[in-house]
Structures are given as structure tokens and as C-alpha cells.
Amino acid sequence: MSWSAWVPARRPGLPWRTLRPRTTLHWVSCLLLWAIVGAYAGTWINAHWGYLFDPLLQNDDARTSQFPFHLYGPDATMGDDPIANDIVVRLPPGMWLQYRVLTPLVGLYAASKLVQLACMAIVAWAAVILFRSRRAGLGAGMLLVFFMLHTPYVVNRIGGGHPRAYALPLMALWTAGVIAPSPRARWTAVVTAAFMYPVAALLLLGAEGVYALRRRDLKRYAVLVVACIVCVVPQVLRNHHEGRLHTLAEARQDPFFEYGPRPVLPAPSPLEVSTRYLAHPFHANGGGPVAPVVDAWAGAGAFGALAVVAGLVFLGVSRRAPLPEAALALLASAIACYVAARLVAFHLYIPVRYLRYGCVAASVALAVSTAGLLLPRVRVRPHRAVIRNFAAGSMILLVWIVAGDGMIRTGTDARDGVVNHNGMSIDERREADLYAFVRSLPASSRLALHPWDGAGISYWTGRATTEHYETLTPWWVDAWHRARDRTHDTLRALYSTDPDVLLEYCDRYRVTHLLINARRYGVDYREQARLFPPFDEPVAELLAAVDVQDMVIPQVTTPSTVVYHRPPWIILDVQRVREALGLTAGNPATADAGSPPVH
Numbered sequence: 001m002s003w004s005a006w007v008p009a010r011r012p013g014l015p016w017r018t019l020r021p022r023t024t025l026h027w028v029s030c031l032l033l034w035a036i037v038g039a040y041a042g043t044w045i046n047a048h049w050g051y052l053f054d055p056l057l058q059n060d061d062a063r064t065s066q067f068p069f070h071l072y073g074p075d076a077t078m079g080d081d082p083i084a085n086d087i088v089v090r091l092p093p094g095m096w097l098q099y100r101v102l103t104p105l106v107g108l109y110a111a112s113k114l115v116q117l118a119c120m121a122i123v124a125w126a127a128v129i130l131f132r133s134r135r136a137g138l139g140a141g142m143l144l145v146f147f148m149l150h151t152p153y154v155v156n157r158i159g160g161g162h163p164r165a166y167a168l169p170l171m172a173l174w175t176a177g178v179i180a181p182s183p184r185a186r187w188t189a190v191v192t193a194a195f196m197y198p199v200a201a202l203l204l205l206g207a208e209g210v211y212a213l214r215r216r217d218l219k220r221y222a223v224l225v226v227a228c229i230v231c232v233v234p235q236v237l238r239n240h241h242e243g244r245l246h247t248l249a250e251a252r253q254d255p256f257f258e259y260g261p262r263p264v265l266p267a268p269s270p271l272e273v274s275t276r277y278l279a280h281p282f283h284a285n286g287g288g289p290v291a292p293v294v295d296a297w298a299g300a301g302a303f304g305a306l307a308v309v310a311g312l313v314f315l316g317v318s319r320r321a322p323l324p325e326a327a328l329a330l331l332a333s334a335i336a337c338y339v340a341a342r343l344v345a346f347h348l349y350i351p352v353r354y355l356r357y358g359c360v361a362a363s364v365a366l367a368v369s370t371a372g373l374l375l376p377r378v379r380v381r382p383h384r385a386v387i388r389n390f391a392a393g394s395m396i397l398l399v400w401i402v403a404g405d406g407m408i409r410t411g412t413d414a415r416d417g418v419v420n421h422n423g424m425s426i427d428e429r430r431e432a433d434l435y436a437f438v439r440s441l442p443a444s445s446r447l448a449l450h451p452w453d454g455a456g457i458s459y460w461t462g463r464a465t466t467e468h469y470e471t472l473t474p475w476w477v478d479a480w481h482r483a484r485d486r487t488h489d490t491l492r493a494l495y496s497t498d499p500d501v502l503l504e505y506c507d508r509y510r511v512t513h514l515l516i517n518a519r520r521y522g523v524d525y526r527e528q529a530r531l532f533p534p535f536d537e538p539v540a541e542l543l544a545a546v547d548v549q550d551m552v553i554p555q556v557t558t559p560s561t562v563v564y565h566r567p568p569w570i571i572l573d574v575q576r577v578r579e580a581l582g583l584t585a586g587n588p589a590t591a592d593a594g595s596p597p598v599h
Helices: 024-047 049-053 067-072 082-088 093-106 108-132 138-150 152-158 163-179 183-196 198-215 218-238 248-253 270-282 291-317 325-343 351-371 381-403 428-439 457-461 477-494 499-508 536-543 552-556 574-580 588-592
Strands: 446-448 513-517 562-566 569-573
Touching: 024 049, 024 138, 024 381, 049 108, 067 082, 067 093, 067 108, 067 457, 082 477, 093 108, 093 183, 093 218, 108 138, 108 152, 108 163, 138 152, 138 163, 138 351, 138 381, 152 163, 152 270, 152 351, 163 183, 163 198, 163 325, 163 351, 183 198, 183 218, 198 218, 198 325, 198 351, 270 291, 270 325, 270 351, 291 351, 291 381, 325 351, 351 381, 428 457, 428 562, 428 569, 446 477, 477 499, 477 536, 499 552, 499 574, 513 574, 569 574
Parallel strands: 446 513
Antiparallel strands: 513 569, 562 569
8 A cells, every 4th residue: 555545645735926916906905905914913913012022921821831941941940849840741742842942042931932933833824825725815814814813812822832822823724724725734733733732632633533534534544643642642651650630520529629729610511611712703802993893892792703603604504605614623523522521531631621722713714714715616716816805804804893903901001011911911020129039049949938929939030939829730649649738738837836847847848948928927817828728728727726926937037037028028048047046957958058148
């Protein structure tokens, strides 16, 4: 059997020289479409300047999964941090490789921006495939770019350069591969997803399975499945020491799954999630050229957005546009993956995530494959292209005017570091003084802190900390038990009335400094000590008969132990605390890690 029986043949697009407009009206339609998309892109880039290029403005999940890559920075910190080591092995091999290469070259913060740009480049590549295809053209490509930029959920998921950033761009590439058609684009999207973000790979494998079944191309599909398994195996092997995953029954017994900072249970209604995310690209978001129109559309809520979806479906059903194969396959895959993830929860991660990604991708694919491929029976190519260019431009203008620009802001200026650019929600400048001091500590320093405090310390400084709320993830049983025990020990130490308990904790966890939020030792200290279940009850029991003046930390917070103070933050040097208590023995690492002068 020949190799071509297993690997899809290359189907090149039209030569660039043949894409030149052939008539005056074709030229006008192309220029008008470029002008509309260019105007929107210019507005989008201006509003997202910090999102794209400001290394001090990042996504909050960087505090969960990116800080361990300081190991590969110039100071080579975090190497002996057990929390960082647990997180690194959970990352897909493709993401680990990217940051392993980029961090030494450009630094961690610039690396995340480059990963974002790589995801944007995938979207551009998908648009070029559509532009060069015989079946689609410029209109379909521009619609794809517009909806990927205009949809807040897409921009939010790309933001920060996390594994999830590749999900929707690769679904856009797969969609382009279906419409073009380009088998290699589809395969590239699926295999890359397996290497970068297995959740997206499963969604795309399901969609490709639907497509292959319809095309009776199951041999190549079997090869694709094997290729994806090979890509995922390294991550599975790296995760072995994390323990098995929680079952759904176990998760229901653990209150963290319901009351933690990112609750998973109870599971939301799949019908509500599906309709919400199918309509999401057409919801009113951000401002617009005509504000009252956007406000009126926002008042229509999901009904208006779903009416647009229904209208696009009608175009396909009535044969005024081709049947939206990509959209239907993505939607079918999202439903199948959701059902499978519910049946084997949580072995396929959070079930609802499949509906969110799949429905948004299906909605974008629906818009591209209907409005972008209108009137397929028009045989004369220039005439068909003109119709589609005007249709694409009209739809972009209509969505822009009616549904807004899709740019969610919480500030007034895209460059002032305060704007929440669709998920870019942490800014180094907000605590620059604190971070600068912590960076001046020795690379081997480790700070103990209340889990609600200092979540950005590890990411912005490269210095290890104890568990904070961003690093508390419950999926693997053994890893969750370690994290839970560390957190219980931290809370007991921070509110201890026995110096030996505090110092023994510092020795065991190699803590060199204590980061204290003074508010947690004020008049409402019992309330301020609260975290979330399962930690609240033990803390309440610990503090039930304890007054704040009896705790060790308030007693040892003196000029001789404080090395940094800017309300509400106080940093204590553990070695100085030991000396103030009349003790000199301790963990050698703690003793050697001294502090700079008081700041």
C-alpha cells in the first residue's frame, strides 16, 4: 500500500498571481473589504496595545503555570521549589518546550507575548488558506480574522500565552482546512493541539472523526489518532508522580471543588452553556460607533444573538451557502466530548470546557462558511468573489455597529496598566516596590504567606513561596494532598502562639522570610484568616480561643526583624526572628539566605 493511502495529499491553494482582482468592481470590493477590516484591526490593536506588547501586563493564570519557568532565566531560581516542580510536569510538552527555549532568550514576560503572537499567526495562516483556496476567497478569510479578534472569549483564551491559547486558533485552522479544503491544514491543527493542549486535540479529533466518517476516510483518521496519542504520552508519563485523578464521587465529597477559588461543582446546565457560547460571537460587547444601537442590542440579550445564528443556519439549509460542515462537526464533537468527560470525570478535565470552546468555534465557523461562501452556484469566479466580498464587509460592519467592538475595558487608556484587556488582569506596577525588594533577596529565598496574599510574588520576582490560591489545584489526588497539607501547615504556623511551631515550620519548608499582610492581624483577624473550605474550619478552631496579641508573629514584628514595610505589607527575616527569640540553631539554608538592609 502506498504512503499516500495513509497521509493526506497536499492540495495547494491558487497561485498568488491568479488572486489579483480581474474587474473594476472586484477591485472596489477588495479595497472596501480591506479598508473595513484594516479600520477595525487598527482600533483593536490600539485598544490592546498592552495586551500585545507590554510585558508588565499579564494574564492572572501566569501565577499558576508560568512562574516555574524562572528556572530557565538568568538567575535560575525556582529549581528546588516543590510547588513549581509539581506544576511543570503537568504542562503539555509543547508548551514546556516553548518556554524552555524562549525564556533564556527573551525573558519569561516577553516569552508569553511571543506565544500570544504565535497564536495570532495561526489565525492569520488560516485566513491565508481561505484566501488562496478555490472554494473560499478573501471574504471568508477576512470574516475569520474579524470574528477571532472581535469575540472576547477568543481573545481572553489567547491572552497570557498559556496552553489554552492554542485551542481556538487551531480550531480556526482546522475550520479553514475543511472549507478550503486542505487536509494537511486539518492534520496540522489536530497534531499541534495534541502537543500543545490535549483538550483542544480531543475536540478536534472528534470533529475530524465526524468529517472523516462523512468522507469515508477512516484509514487516515486512524493514523491521526495514533499520532495524537504519541504526542500526549510524554505528558502522561511526566504526571505519574502526581497520583491518580479524582473521581466525580470523590470530588463531591471534597468541598474545595465547590467552594474553592475556581469552583467546578455543581456542574452548570449544558443547555445553558451551549446556547450562551453559540451566541457569544454576536453578543453586545464593548463600545461601538453608535452607542445607542449597541445598548439596544445588549437589551435583546441572547435572543438577538441566537436569531443571528439561526439566520446563518438558514443560509446553509436553504442552499444559499454551502452546508456548514466545519460548524456541524465542531458542535457534534463538543457535545460528544462533554458527554464523555462527564462519564469519566475528571479524566478528561472539566467537562464544560468542551462546550465552551466547541460552541464558540462552531459559531465562528458557521459565520465564515455561510456569509463567507454565499451563492456557491454562481459559476463566474470574479462575480462570486465580488458578492462574497460585499457580503463579508457588510456583515463585519453590521456586527461592529450593532454588537459593538468586542473590546472589554475597565479603565480609560489601553496603555495605563489599569485596563483589563480581556483577561490581562495583573500588572507588575501595582506592587512594583514590593516586587523590587523581593527580587533583591537571594535566589534561594522562600517566602511563607497567607494563601490569599502575594499570589504574584513567585511570578514577578522568581522567588519561591508557599501555596497561594492560584496554585491550589485539586485534580490529582497525591498532588492535592501535598498542597492541602502544606496549606494547613502554613496557616497553623502563621497563627501559632508557640514560637517552636513557627520555627519548626520554617525549617521543614526552608522558609527564609515571612510575608505578612497587617490586615490579617487586626481587630477582625478571625474573619481575615478565612480562606475557603476545607481550610476554614481548622482555622476557625485554631483561632476560637486565641487573641491576636498571643500570636507569635505580632510579637516578633519589631524593627530588628522587619526588613521591608509598606502598608499593608511587612516582610520578616526568619533568621532575625530566631535571634530575637534567643535561638540560633536552625535550617542552614535559612541561616545563609540573609536579607538586605531594612527597606
